[in-house]
Amino acid sequence: MDTNKLLLIVIAILLPPVAVFLKSGMGKDLLINIVLCLLFFIPGLLHALWVVTK
Template sequence: MVILNVILPPVAVYIKYGAKKEFLVNLLLTFLGWIPGVIHAFIINDEYVKLFRKS
């Protein structure tokens, strides 16, 4: 997942969330600049992992 976060951030977010708000935001950030898309992908996927560690 880390490799996808760096190479294709929208794909990494899509795998976790599908075509929802998070994916669209990441797609926009990636088009505006690759670095913001990568940062957002890491933040989003980290929150996803934290959700499942609690349960």
């Protein structure tokens, strides 16, 4: 596993929108993740992990 990917996974657990931004930049994934994090934290976390690992 890459060190960068491992670092992104740790960031995704702590701050999901930041990890999505670092992985995919400004876009629909970031917007979806922010909305999910505002509604509930766990769906935002799962979405961030999915974006980082895909």
